[in-house]
Amino acid sequence: MSTANQPQVTFWGTRGSIPTPGRTTEKFGGNTPCVSVMYKDTLVIIDAGSGIRNCGLELLSEAAAKGQKQLSLHLLLSHTHWDHIQGLPFFGPAYIKGNKLVIYGSPNKEGFLESILSDQMDTQYFPVEMSTFASDLSIEEMPEDAPLQxxxxxIEWQEQIYHPGGSVRFKISAGGKKIIYASDVELDIMFNSNEKTEETEKHAKEYLEFIDGADLLIADGQYSEEEYKTKAHWGHTSVPVLLEVAYRAGVGHLAFFHHDPLHTDKFLNDLWSQYSTKYHTADPPMHIFWAREGLTMPIG
Ligand SMILES: [Zn+2]
Ligand SMILES: [Zn+2]
Structure with missing residues:
Protein backbone atom coordinates (compact mmCIF):
# COMPACT_ATOMS: atom_id res chain seq x y z
CA MET A 1 0.00 0.00 0.00
CA SER A 2 2.94 2.30 -0.46
CA THR A 3 2.30 5.51 -2.38
CA ALA A 4 0.90 4.89 -5.85
CA ASN A 5 1.05 7.11 -8.94
CA GLN A 6 -2.05 5.50 -10.29
CA PRO A 7 -5.02 4.49 -8.16
CA GLN A 8 -4.56 1.08 -6.65
CA VAL A 9 -7.36 -1.07 -5.29
CA THR A 10 -6.84 -3.89 -2.78
CA PHE A 11 -9.48 -6.42 -1.75
CA TRP A 12 -9.12 -7.34 1.94
CA GLY A 13 -12.48 -9.10 2.26
CA THR A 14 -14.86 -10.14 -0.51
CA ARG A 15 -17.35 -12.46 1.23
CA GLY A 16 -20.88 -11.42 2.11
CA SER A 17 -22.91 -12.05 5.23
CA ILE A 18 -20.50 -14.03 7.45
CA PRO A 19 -16.81 -14.97 7.41
CA THR A 20 -16.33 -18.34 5.71
CA PRO A 21 -12.77 -19.59 6.25
CA GLY A 22 -11.88 -23.06 5.07
CA ARG A 23 -10.39 -25.08 2.28
CA THR A 24 -13.27 -24.54 -0.13
CA THR A 25 -12.98 -20.74 0.01
CA GLU A 26 -9.22 -20.24 0.16
CA LYS A 27 -8.91 -18.82 -3.35
CA PHE A 28 -11.58 -16.09 -3.21
CA GLY A 29 -11.31 -15.68 0.56
CA GLY A 30 -13.56 -15.91 3.58
CA ASN A 31 -13.31 -12.43 5.10
CA THR A 32 -16.25 -10.03 4.91
CA PRO A 33 -16.13 -6.74 2.95
CA CYS A 34 -13.19 -4.41 3.07
CA VAL A 35 -11.55 -2.68 0.11
CA SER A 36 -8.84 -0.01 0.06
CA VAL A 37 -8.02 2.58 -2.56
CA MET A 38 -4.59 4.16 -2.52
CA TYR A 39 -3.68 7.12 -4.67
CA LYS A 40 -0.53 9.21 -4.24
CA ASP A 41 -0.26 9.32 -0.46
CA THR A 42 -3.94 9.08 0.43
CA LEU A 43 -5.56 5.85 1.54
CA VAL A 44 -9.30 5.35 1.71
CA ILE A 45 -10.75 2.17 3.19
CA ILE A 46 -14.30 1.11 2.36
CA ASP A 47 -16.19 -0.99 4.87
CA ALA A 48 -14.94 -2.64 8.03
CA GLY A 49 -15.83 -6.29 7.54
CA SER A 50 -13.45 -8.87 8.98
CA GLY A 51 -11.05 -8.13 6.09
CA ILE A 52 -10.10 -4.83 7.74
CA ARG A 53 -8.09 -6.74 10.33
CA ASN A 54 -5.46 -7.76 7.76
CA CYS A 55 -5.56 -4.30 6.23
CA GLY A 56 -4.68 -2.85 9.66
CA LEU A 57 -1.86 -5.37 10.21
CA GLU A 58 -0.37 -4.47 6.82
CA LEU A 59 -0.62 -0.74 7.54
CA LEU A 60 1.13 -1.17 10.87
CA SER A 61 3.93 -3.30 9.48
CA GLU A 62 4.51 -0.85 6.61
CA ALA A 63 4.55 2.09 9.02
CA ALA A 64 7.05 0.28 11.27
CA ALA A 65 9.31 -0.52 8.29
CA LYS A 66 9.28 3.14 7.21
CA GLY A 67 9.62 4.50 10.73
CA GLN A 68 6.33 6.34 10.19
CA LYS A 69 4.86 7.40 13.55
CA GLN A 70 1.39 8.53 12.55
CA LEU A 71 -1.22 7.19 10.18
CA SER A 72 -4.02 9.30 8.80
CA LEU A 73 -6.86 7.00 7.77
CA HIS A 74 -10.28 7.45 6.23
CA LEU A 75 -12.94 4.76 6.48
CA LEU A 76 -16.15 4.93 4.46
CA LEU A 77 -19.01 2.75 5.66
CA SER A 78 -21.63 1.63 3.15
CA HIS A 79 -23.97 0.63 6.00
CA THR A 80 -23.85 -1.00 9.37
CA HIS A 81 -24.90 -4.60 8.79
CA TRP A 82 -22.60 -6.88 10.78
CA ASP A 83 -20.60 -8.06 7.82
CA HIS A 84 -19.55 -4.43 7.12
CA ILE A 85 -18.57 -3.36 10.65
CA GLN A 86 -17.58 -6.54 12.49
CA GLY A 87 -13.86 -6.07 11.78
CA LEU A 88 -13.64 -2.59 13.32
CA PRO A 89 -12.89 -3.85 16.87
CA PHE A 90 -9.89 -5.70 15.35
CA PHE A 91 -8.50 -2.76 13.39
CA GLY A 92 -5.10 -2.32 15.02
CA PRO A 93 -4.33 1.27 13.93
CA ALA A 94 -7.42 2.49 15.85
CA TYR A 95 -5.79 1.53 19.14
CA ILE A 96 -2.60 3.53 18.59
CA LYS A 97 -2.18 7.02 19.95
CA GLY A 98 -1.11 9.54 17.34
CA ASN A 99 -3.04 7.88 14.52
CA LYS A 100 -6.00 9.72 13.06
CA LEU A 101 -9.09 7.82 11.96
CA VAL A 102 -12.13 9.44 10.39
CA ILE A 103 -15.17 7.24 9.79
CA TYR A 104 -17.77 8.47 7.31
CA GLY A 105 -21.33 7.20 6.95
CA SER A 106 -24.66 8.19 5.53
CA PRO A 107 -26.21 11.35 7.01
CA ASN A 108 -29.51 9.47 6.95
CA LYS A 109 -28.43 7.49 10.01
CA GLU A 110 -29.37 10.72 11.84
CA GLY A 111 -26.46 10.73 14.24
CA PHE A 112 -26.87 7.08 15.22
CA LEU A 113 -23.71 5.90 13.49
CA GLU A 114 -21.54 6.51 16.54
CA SER A 115 -23.86 4.63 18.89
CA ILE A 116 -24.22 1.70 16.45
CA LEU A 117 -20.44 1.35 16.28
CA SER A 118 -19.86 1.74 19.99
CA ASP A 119 -22.78 -0.58 20.88
CA GLN A 120 -21.11 -3.39 18.94
CA MET A 121 -18.22 -2.99 21.40
CA ASP A 122 -20.47 -3.05 24.47
CA THR A 123 -19.03 -5.47 27.03
CA GLN A 124 -21.95 -7.84 26.43
CA TYR A 125 -20.57 -8.42 22.94
CA PHE A 126 -16.88 -7.55 23.11
CA PRO A 127 -14.31 -7.27 25.91
CA VAL A 128 -12.87 -3.89 24.93
CA GLU A 129 -15.01 -0.77 24.65
CA MET A 130 -14.69 1.67 21.77
CA SER A 131 -13.48 4.34 24.19
CA THR A 132 -10.25 2.27 24.36
CA PHE A 133 -9.41 3.40 20.81
CA ALA A 134 -6.42 5.64 21.55
CA SER A 135 -6.30 7.13 18.06
CA ASP A 136 -7.82 10.48 17.30
CA LEU A 137 -11.22 9.14 16.16
CA SER A 138 -13.99 11.13 14.59
CA ILE A 139 -17.26 9.95 13.09
CA GLU A 140 -18.67 12.14 10.37
CA GLU A 141 -21.54 12.23 7.92
CA MET A 142 -20.88 12.22 4.19
CA PRO A 143 -21.38 15.78 2.84
CA GLU A 144 -24.73 16.17 1.05
CA ASP A 145 -24.04 18.89 -1.49
CA ALA A 146 -20.46 18.47 -2.68
CA PRO A 147 -18.03 15.60 -3.16
CA LEU A 148 -15.86 14.69 -0.21
CA GLN A 149 -12.29 15.67 -1.02
CA ILE A 155 -15.72 10.89 -3.38
CA GLU A 156 -19.39 11.03 -4.32
CA TRP A 157 -22.12 8.86 -2.84
CA GLN A 158 -25.75 7.90 -3.25
CA GLU A 159 -28.27 6.04 -1.14
CA GLN A 160 -29.30 2.56 -2.23
CA ILE A 161 -32.79 1.81 -0.98
CA TYR A 162 -33.10 -1.70 -2.42
CA HIS A 163 -31.40 -3.32 0.55
CA PRO A 164 -33.01 -3.87 3.97
CA GLY A 165 -32.10 -0.80 6.06
CA GLY A 166 -30.46 0.84 3.03
CA SER A 167 -26.84 1.16 2.05
CA VAL A 168 -24.62 3.70 0.32
CA ARG A 169 -22.63 3.41 -2.90
CA PHE A 170 -19.44 5.38 -3.42
CA LYS A 171 -17.72 6.76 -6.50
CA ILE A 172 -14.03 7.53 -6.06
CA SER A 173 -12.43 9.69 -8.73
CA ALA A 174 -8.65 9.70 -8.74
CA GLY A 175 -6.05 10.38 -11.45
CA GLY A 176 -8.78 10.61 -14.09
CA LYS A 177 -10.14 7.15 -13.15
CA LYS A 178 -13.50 6.20 -11.68
CA ILE A 179 -13.81 3.45 -9.11
CA ILE A 180 -17.28 2.53 -7.88
CA TYR A 181 -18.14 0.50 -4.81
CA ALA A 182 -21.80 -0.52 -4.93
CA SER A 183 -22.30 -3.53 -2.70
CA ASP A 184 -25.45 -4.64 -0.90
CA VAL A 185 -28.14 -3.64 -3.33
CA GLU A 186 -30.79 -5.61 -5.22
CA LEU A 187 -30.52 -4.38 -8.79
CA ASP A 188 -33.05 -6.99 -9.87
CA ILE A 189 -35.86 -4.88 -8.36
CA MET A 190 -34.72 -1.78 -10.26
CA PHE A 191 -34.14 -3.49 -13.58
CA ASN A 192 -36.69 -6.30 -13.63
CA SER A 193 -39.55 -5.35 -15.91
CA ASN A 194 -42.10 -7.23 -13.78
CA GLU A 195 -41.57 -4.79 -10.92
CA LYS A 196 -41.32 -1.65 -13.01
CA THR A 197 -42.81 1.49 -11.44
CA GLU A 198 -42.08 5.18 -11.87
CA GLU A 199 -39.92 4.95 -8.76
CA THR A 200 -37.85 1.96 -9.85
CA GLU A 201 -37.33 3.59 -13.25
CA LYS A 202 -36.05 6.75 -11.60
CA HIS A 203 -33.67 4.78 -9.38
CA ALA A 204 -32.47 2.66 -12.31
CA LYS A 205 -31.62 5.82 -14.24
CA GLU A 206 -29.77 7.27 -11.25
CA TYR A 207 -27.81 4.06 -10.87
CA LEU A 208 -26.84 3.91 -14.55
CA GLU A 209 -25.70 7.54 -14.46
CA PHE A 210 -23.69 6.96 -11.29
CA ILE A 211 -21.76 3.98 -12.66
CA ASP A 212 -21.50 5.32 -16.22
CA GLY A 213 -18.09 4.62 -17.74
CA ALA A 214 -16.58 3.30 -14.49
CA ASP A 215 -13.06 1.96 -14.89
CA LEU A 216 -13.80 -0.47 -12.08
CA LEU A 217 -17.19 -1.37 -10.65
CA ILE A 218 -17.12 -3.41 -7.45
CA ALA A 219 -20.66 -4.70 -7.16
CA ASP A 220 -22.96 -7.06 -5.34
CA GLY A 221 -23.49 -10.15 -7.48
CA GLN A 222 -24.26 -12.57 -4.68
CA TYR A 223 -26.75 -14.91 -6.34
CA SER A 224 -26.72 -17.11 -9.39
CA GLU A 225 -29.75 -16.82 -11.63
CA GLU A 226 -31.14 -20.03 -10.11
CA GLU A 227 -30.59 -18.96 -6.49
CA TYR A 228 -32.24 -15.61 -7.02
CA LYS A 229 -35.55 -17.33 -7.69
CA THR A 230 -35.84 -18.24 -3.99
CA LYS A 231 -34.03 -15.19 -2.63
CA ALA A 232 -35.80 -12.27 -4.26
CA HIS A 233 -36.15 -9.27 -1.90
CA TRP A 234 -33.29 -10.40 0.32
CA GLY A 235 -31.35 -7.31 -0.79
CA HIS A 236 -28.80 -8.76 -3.21
CA THR A 237 -28.31 -8.94 -6.97
CA SER A 238 -28.23 -11.85 -9.39
CA VAL A 239 -25.27 -12.39 -11.72
CA PRO A 240 -26.99 -11.95 -15.11
CA VAL A 241 -28.71 -8.71 -14.06
CA LEU A 242 -25.47 -7.18 -12.83
CA LEU A 243 -23.70 -8.17 -16.05
CA GLU A 244 -26.36 -6.65 -18.24
CA VAL A 245 -26.59 -3.39 -16.30
CA ALA A 246 -22.81 -2.92 -16.02
CA TYR A 247 -22.36 -3.55 -19.73
CA ARG A 248 -25.08 -1.07 -20.58
CA ALA A 249 -23.25 1.58 -18.52
CA GLY A 250 -19.95 1.01 -20.32
CA VAL A 251 -18.06 -0.37 -17.32
CA GLY A 252 -14.46 -1.37 -18.11
CA HIS A 253 -13.77 -3.87 -15.32
CA LEU A 254 -16.49 -5.50 -13.28
CA ALA A 255 -15.61 -7.12 -9.96
CA PHE A 256 -18.26 -9.45 -8.58
CA PHE A 257 -18.26 -8.92 -4.83
CA HIS A 258 -20.05 -9.97 -1.63
CA HIS A 259 -19.80 -13.66 -2.47
CA ASP A 260 -22.46 -15.86 -0.95
CA PRO A 261 -21.15 -17.86 2.06
CA LEU A 262 -22.22 -21.06 0.27
CA HIS A 263 -20.21 -20.30 -2.86
CA THR A 264 -17.06 -22.38 -2.98
CA ASP A 265 -14.01 -21.52 -5.09
CA LYS A 266 -15.18 -24.09 -7.62
CA PHE A 267 -18.65 -22.58 -7.82
CA LEU A 268 -17.21 -19.07 -8.42
CA ASN A 269 -14.71 -20.38 -11.00
CA ASP A 270 -17.58 -22.08 -12.82
CA LEU A 271 -19.63 -18.87 -12.84
CA TRP A 272 -16.66 -17.02 -14.32
CA SER A 273 -16.29 -19.68 -17.02
CA GLN A 274 -19.98 -19.51 -17.79
CA TYR A 275 -20.10 -15.76 -18.42
CA SER A 276 -16.61 -14.40 -19.09
CA THR A 277 -16.08 -15.26 -22.77
CA LYS A 278 -19.23 -13.49 -23.89
CA TYR A 279 -18.15 -10.23 -22.25
CA HIS A 280 -14.42 -10.46 -22.89
CA THR A 281 -15.05 -10.89 -26.60
CA ALA A 282 -17.84 -8.31 -26.85
CA ASP A 283 -17.25 -5.07 -28.69
CA PRO A 284 -16.35 -3.09 -26.66
CA PRO A 285 -15.20 -5.75 -24.18
CA MET A 286 -15.98 -5.71 -20.47
CA HIS A 287 -13.56 -7.55 -18.22
CA ILE A 288 -15.27 -9.47 -15.50
CA PHE A 289 -13.83 -11.22 -12.49
CA TRP A 290 -14.86 -12.49 -9.08
CA ALA A 291 -13.02 -10.36 -6.49
CA ARG A 292 -10.35 -12.31 -4.64
CA GLU A 293 -9.15 -11.52 -1.15
CA GLY A 294 -5.53 -10.30 -1.27
CA LEU A 295 -5.73 -9.05 -4.85
CA THR A 296 -4.22 -5.63 -5.54
CA MET A 297 -4.93 -4.07 -8.89
CA PRO A 298 -3.67 -0.83 -10.41
CA ILE A 299 -6.41 1.11 -12.22
CA GLY A 300 -4.67 2.44 -15.30
ZN1 LIG B 1 -23.29 -7.29 3.32
ZN1 LIG C 1 -26.16 -5.46 4.06
Whole structure:
Protein backbone atom coordinates (compact mmCIF):
# COMPACT_ATOMS: atom_id res chain seq x y z
CA MET A 1 0.00 0.00 0.00
CA SER A 2 2.94 2.30 -0.46
CA THR A 3 2.30 5.51 -2.38
CA ALA A 4 0.90 4.89 -5.85
CA ASN A 5 1.05 7.11 -8.94
CA GLN A 6 -2.05 5.50 -10.29
CA PRO A 7 -5.02 4.49 -8.16
CA GLN A 8 -4.56 1.08 -6.65
CA VAL A 9 -7.36 -1.07 -5.29
CA THR A 10 -6.84 -3.89 -2.78
CA PHE A 11 -9.48 -6.42 -1.75
CA TRP A 12 -9.12 -7.34 1.94
CA GLY A 13 -12.48 -9.10 2.26
CA THR A 14 -14.86 -10.14 -0.51
CA ARG A 15 -17.35 -12.46 1.23
CA GLY A 16 -20.88 -11.42 2.11
CA SER A 17 -22.91 -12.05 5.23
CA ILE A 18 -20.50 -14.03 7.45
CA PRO A 19 -16.81 -14.97 7.41
CA THR A 20 -16.33 -18.34 5.71
CA PRO A 21 -12.77 -19.59 6.25
CA GLY A 22 -11.88 -23.06 5.07
CA ARG A 23 -10.39 -25.08 2.28
CA THR A 24 -13.27 -24.54 -0.13
CA THR A 25 -12.98 -20.74 0.01
CA GLU A 26 -9.22 -20.24 0.16
CA LYS A 27 -8.91 -18.82 -3.35
CA PHE A 28 -11.58 -16.09 -3.21
CA GLY A 29 -11.31 -15.68 0.56
CA GLY A 30 -13.56 -15.91 3.58
CA ASN A 31 -13.31 -12.43 5.10
CA THR A 32 -16.25 -10.03 4.91
CA PRO A 33 -16.13 -6.74 2.95
CA CYS A 34 -13.19 -4.41 3.07
CA VAL A 35 -11.55 -2.68 0.11
CA SER A 36 -8.84 -0.01 0.06
CA VAL A 37 -8.02 2.58 -2.56
CA MET A 38 -4.59 4.16 -2.52
CA TYR A 39 -3.68 7.12 -4.67
CA LYS A 40 -0.53 9.21 -4.24
CA ASP A 41 -0.26 9.32 -0.46
CA THR A 42 -3.94 9.08 0.43
CA LEU A 43 -5.56 5.85 1.54
CA VAL A 44 -9.30 5.35 1.71
CA ILE A 45 -10.75 2.17 3.19
CA ILE A 46 -14.30 1.11 2.36
CA ASP A 47 -16.19 -0.99 4.87
CA ALA A 48 -14.94 -2.64 8.03
CA GLY A 49 -15.83 -6.29 7.54
CA SER A 50 -13.45 -8.87 8.98
CA GLY A 51 -11.05 -8.13 6.09
CA ILE A 52 -10.10 -4.83 7.74
CA ARG A 53 -8.09 -6.74 10.33
CA ASN A 54 -5.46 -7.76 7.76
CA CYS A 55 -5.56 -4.30 6.23
CA GLY A 56 -4.68 -2.85 9.66
CA LEU A 57 -1.86 -5.37 10.21
CA GLU A 58 -0.37 -4.47 6.82
CA LEU A 59 -0.62 -0.74 7.54
CA LEU A 60 1.13 -1.17 10.87
CA SER A 61 3.93 -3.30 9.48
CA GLU A 62 4.51 -0.85 6.61
CA ALA A 63 4.55 2.09 9.02
CA ALA A 64 7.05 0.28 11.27
CA ALA A 65 9.31 -0.52 8.29
CA LYS A 66 9.28 3.14 7.21
CA GLY A 67 9.62 4.50 10.73
CA GLN A 68 6.33 6.34 10.19
CA LYS A 69 4.86 7.40 13.55
CA GLN A 70 1.39 8.53 12.55
CA LEU A 71 -1.22 7.19 10.18
CA SER A 72 -4.02 9.30 8.80
CA LEU A 73 -6.86 7.00 7.77
CA HIS A 74 -10.28 7.45 6.23
CA LEU A 75 -12.94 4.76 6.48
CA LEU A 76 -16.15 4.93 4.46
CA LEU A 77 -19.01 2.75 5.66
CA SER A 78 -21.63 1.63 3.15
CA HIS A 79 -23.97 0.63 6.00
CA THR A 80 -23.85 -1.00 9.37
CA HIS A 81 -24.90 -4.60 8.79
CA TRP A 82 -22.60 -6.88 10.78
CA ASP A 83 -20.60 -8.06 7.82
CA HIS A 84 -19.55 -4.43 7.12
CA ILE A 85 -18.57 -3.36 10.65
CA GLN A 86 -17.58 -6.54 12.49
CA GLY A 87 -13.86 -6.07 11.78
CA LEU A 88 -13.64 -2.59 13.32
CA PRO A 89 -12.89 -3.85 16.87
CA PHE A 90 -9.89 -5.70 15.35
CA PHE A 91 -8.50 -2.76 13.39
CA GLY A 92 -5.10 -2.32 15.02
CA PRO A 93 -4.33 1.27 13.93
CA ALA A 94 -7.42 2.49 15.85
CA TYR A 95 -5.79 1.53 19.14
CA ILE A 96 -2.60 3.53 18.59
CA LYS A 97 -2.18 7.02 19.95
CA GLY A 98 -1.11 9.54 17.34
CA ASN A 99 -3.04 7.88 14.52
CA LYS A 100 -6.00 9.72 13.06
CA LEU A 101 -9.09 7.82 11.96
CA VAL A 102 -12.13 9.44 10.39
CA ILE A 103 -15.17 7.24 9.79
CA TYR A 104 -17.77 8.47 7.31
CA GLY A 105 -21.33 7.20 6.95
CA SER A 106 -24.66 8.19 5.53
CA PRO A 107 -26.21 11.35 7.01
CA ASN A 108 -29.51 9.47 6.95
CA LYS A 109 -28.43 7.49 10.01
CA GLU A 110 -29.37 10.72 11.84
CA GLY A 111 -26.46 10.73 14.24
CA PHE A 112 -26.87 7.08 15.22
CA LEU A 113 -23.71 5.90 13.49
CA GLU A 114 -21.54 6.51 16.54
CA SER A 115 -23.86 4.63 18.89
CA ILE A 116 -24.22 1.70 16.45
CA LEU A 117 -20.44 1.35 16.28
CA SER A 118 -19.86 1.74 19.99
CA ASP A 119 -22.78 -0.58 20.88
CA GLN A 120 -21.11 -3.39 18.94
CA MET A 121 -18.22 -2.99 21.40
CA ASP A 122 -20.47 -3.05 24.47
CA THR A 123 -19.03 -5.47 27.03
CA GLN A 124 -21.95 -7.84 26.43
CA TYR A 125 -20.57 -8.42 22.94
CA PHE A 126 -16.88 -7.55 23.11
CA PRO A 127 -14.31 -7.27 25.91
CA VAL A 128 -12.87 -3.89 24.93
CA GLU A 129 -15.01 -0.77 24.65
CA MET A 130 -14.69 1.67 21.77
CA SER A 131 -13.48 4.34 24.19
CA THR A 132 -10.25 2.27 24.36
CA PHE A 133 -9.41 3.40 20.81
CA ALA A 134 -6.42 5.64 21.55
CA SER A 135 -6.30 7.13 18.06
CA ASP A 136 -7.82 10.48 17.30
CA LEU A 137 -11.22 9.14 16.16
CA SER A 138 -13.99 11.13 14.59
CA ILE A 139 -17.26 9.95 13.09
CA GLU A 140 -18.67 12.14 10.37
CA GLU A 141 -21.54 12.23 7.92
CA MET A 142 -20.88 12.22 4.19
CA PRO A 143 -21.38 15.78 2.84
CA GLU A 144 -24.73 16.17 1.05
CA ASP A 145 -24.04 18.89 -1.49
CA ALA A 146 -20.46 18.47 -2.68
CA PRO A 147 -18.03 15.60 -3.16
CA LEU A 148 -15.86 14.69 -0.21
CA GLN A 149 -12.29 15.67 -1.02
CA UNK A 150 -9.57 13.54 0.57
CA UNK A 151 -6.10 14.38 -0.72
CA UNK A 152 -6.23 13.81 -4.48
CA UNK A 153 -9.34 11.64 -4.26
CA UNK A 154 -12.83 12.95 -4.73
CA ILE A 155 -15.72 10.89 -3.38
CA GLU A 156 -19.39 11.03 -4.32
CA TRP A 157 -22.12 8.86 -2.84
CA GLN A 158 -25.75 7.90 -3.25
CA GLU A 159 -28.27 6.04 -1.14
CA GLN A 160 -29.30 2.56 -2.23
CA ILE A 161 -32.79 1.81 -0.98
CA TYR A 162 -33.10 -1.70 -2.42
CA HIS A 163 -31.40 -3.32 0.55
CA PRO A 164 -33.01 -3.87 3.97
CA GLY A 165 -32.10 -0.80 6.06
CA GLY A 166 -30.46 0.84 3.03
CA SER A 167 -26.84 1.16 2.05
CA VAL A 168 -24.62 3.70 0.32
CA ARG A 169 -22.63 3.41 -2.90
CA PHE A 170 -19.44 5.38 -3.42
CA LYS A 171 -17.72 6.76 -6.50
CA ILE A 172 -14.03 7.53 -6.06
CA SER A 173 -12.43 9.69 -8.73
CA ALA A 174 -8.65 9.70 -8.74
CA GLY A 175 -6.05 10.38 -11.45
CA GLY A 176 -8.78 10.61 -14.09
CA LYS A 177 -10.14 7.15 -13.15
CA LYS A 178 -13.50 6.20 -11.68
CA ILE A 179 -13.81 3.45 -9.11
CA ILE A 180 -17.28 2.53 -7.88
CA TYR A 181 -18.14 0.50 -4.81
CA ALA A 182 -21.80 -0.52 -4.93
CA SER A 183 -22.30 -3.53 -2.70
CA ASP A 184 -25.45 -4.64 -0.90
CA VAL A 185 -28.14 -3.64 -3.33
CA GLU A 186 -30.79 -5.61 -5.22
CA LEU A 187 -30.52 -4.38 -8.79
CA ASP A 188 -33.05 -6.99 -9.87
CA ILE A 189 -35.86 -4.88 -8.36
CA MET A 190 -34.72 -1.78 -10.26
CA PHE A 191 -34.14 -3.49 -13.58
CA ASN A 192 -36.69 -6.30 -13.63
CA SER A 193 -39.55 -5.35 -15.91
CA ASN A 194 -42.10 -7.23 -13.78
CA GLU A 195 -41.57 -4.79 -10.92
CA LYS A 196 -41.32 -1.65 -13.01
CA THR A 197 -42.81 1.49 -11.44
CA GLU A 198 -42.08 5.18 -11.87
CA GLU A 199 -39.92 4.95 -8.76
CA THR A 200 -37.85 1.96 -9.85
CA GLU A 201 -37.33 3.59 -13.25
CA LYS A 202 -36.05 6.75 -11.60
CA HIS A 203 -33.67 4.78 -9.38
CA ALA A 204 -32.47 2.66 -12.31
CA LYS A 205 -31.62 5.82 -14.24
CA GLU A 206 -29.77 7.27 -11.25
CA TYR A 207 -27.81 4.06 -10.87
CA LEU A 208 -26.84 3.91 -14.55
CA GLU A 209 -25.70 7.54 -14.46
CA PHE A 210 -23.69 6.96 -11.29
CA ILE A 211 -21.76 3.98 -12.66
CA ASP A 212 -21.50 5.32 -16.22
CA GLY A 213 -18.09 4.62 -17.74
CA ALA A 214 -16.58 3.30 -14.49
CA ASP A 215 -13.06 1.96 -14.89
CA LEU A 216 -13.80 -0.47 -12.08
CA LEU A 217 -17.19 -1.37 -10.65
CA ILE A 218 -17.12 -3.41 -7.45
CA ALA A 219 -20.66 -4.70 -7.16
CA ASP A 220 -22.96 -7.06 -5.34
CA GLY A 221 -23.49 -10.15 -7.48
CA GLN A 222 -24.26 -12.57 -4.68
CA TYR A 223 -26.75 -14.91 -6.34
CA SER A 224 -26.72 -17.11 -9.39
CA GLU A 225 -29.75 -16.82 -11.63
CA GLU A 226 -31.14 -20.03 -10.11
CA GLU A 227 -30.59 -18.96 -6.49
CA TYR A 228 -32.24 -15.61 -7.02
CA LYS A 229 -35.55 -17.33 -7.69
CA THR A 230 -35.84 -18.24 -3.99
CA LYS A 231 -34.03 -15.19 -2.63
CA ALA A 232 -35.80 -12.27 -4.26
CA HIS A 233 -36.15 -9.27 -1.90
CA TRP A 234 -33.29 -10.40 0.32
CA GLY A 235 -31.35 -7.31 -0.79
CA HIS A 236 -28.80 -8.76 -3.21
CA THR A 237 -28.31 -8.94 -6.97
CA SER A 238 -28.23 -11.85 -9.39
CA VAL A 239 -25.27 -12.39 -11.72
CA PRO A 240 -26.99 -11.95 -15.11
CA VAL A 241 -28.71 -8.71 -14.06
CA LEU A 242 -25.47 -7.18 -12.83
CA LEU A 243 -23.70 -8.17 -16.05
CA GLU A 244 -26.36 -6.65 -18.24
CA VAL A 245 -26.59 -3.39 -16.30
CA ALA A 246 -22.81 -2.92 -16.02
CA TYR A 247 -22.36 -3.55 -19.73
CA ARG A 248 -25.08 -1.07 -20.58
CA ALA A 249 -23.25 1.58 -18.52
CA GLY A 250 -19.95 1.01 -20.32
CA VAL A 251 -18.06 -0.37 -17.32
CA GLY A 252 -14.46 -1.37 -18.11
CA HIS A 253 -13.77 -3.87 -15.32
CA LEU A 254 -16.49 -5.50 -13.28
CA ALA A 255 -15.61 -7.12 -9.96
CA PHE A 256 -18.26 -9.45 -8.58
CA PHE A 257 -18.26 -8.92 -4.83
CA HIS A 258 -20.05 -9.97 -1.63
CA HIS A 259 -19.80 -13.66 -2.47
CA ASP A 260 -22.46 -15.86 -0.95
CA PRO A 261 -21.15 -17.86 2.06
CA LEU A 262 -22.22 -21.06 0.27
CA HIS A 263 -20.21 -20.30 -2.86
CA THR A 264 -17.06 -22.38 -2.98
CA ASP A 265 -14.01 -21.52 -5.09
CA LYS A 266 -15.18 -24.09 -7.62
CA PHE A 267 -18.65 -22.58 -7.82
CA LEU A 268 -17.21 -19.07 -8.42
CA ASN A 269 -14.71 -20.38 -11.00
CA ASP A 270 -17.58 -22.08 -12.82
CA LEU A 271 -19.63 -18.87 -12.84
CA TRP A 272 -16.66 -17.02 -14.32
CA SER A 273 -16.29 -19.68 -17.02
CA GLN A 274 -19.98 -19.51 -17.79
CA TYR A 275 -20.10 -15.76 -18.42
CA SER A 276 -16.61 -14.40 -19.09
CA THR A 277 -16.08 -15.26 -22.77
CA LYS A 278 -19.23 -13.49 -23.89
CA TYR A 279 -18.15 -10.23 -22.25
CA HIS A 280 -14.42 -10.46 -22.89
CA THR A 281 -15.05 -10.89 -26.60
CA ALA A 282 -17.84 -8.31 -26.85
CA ASP A 283 -17.25 -5.07 -28.69
CA PRO A 284 -16.35 -3.09 -26.66
CA PRO A 285 -15.20 -5.75 -24.18
CA MET A 286 -15.98 -5.71 -20.47
CA HIS A 287 -13.56 -7.55 -18.22
CA ILE A 288 -15.27 -9.47 -15.50
CA PHE A 289 -13.83 -11.22 -12.49
CA TRP A 290 -14.86 -12.49 -9.08
CA ALA A 291 -13.02 -10.36 -6.49
CA ARG A 292 -10.35 -12.31 -4.64
CA GLU A 293 -9.15 -11.52 -1.15
CA GLY A 294 -5.53 -10.30 -1.27
CA LEU A 295 -5.73 -9.05 -4.85
CA THR A 296 -4.22 -5.63 -5.54
CA MET A 297 -4.93 -4.07 -8.89
CA PRO A 298 -3.67 -0.83 -10.41
CA ILE A 299 -6.41 1.11 -12.22
CA GLY A 300 -4.67 2.44 -15.30
ZN1 LIG B 1 -23.29 -7.29 3.32
ZN1 LIG C 1 -26.16 -5.46 4.06
Missing amino acids: LGDLS
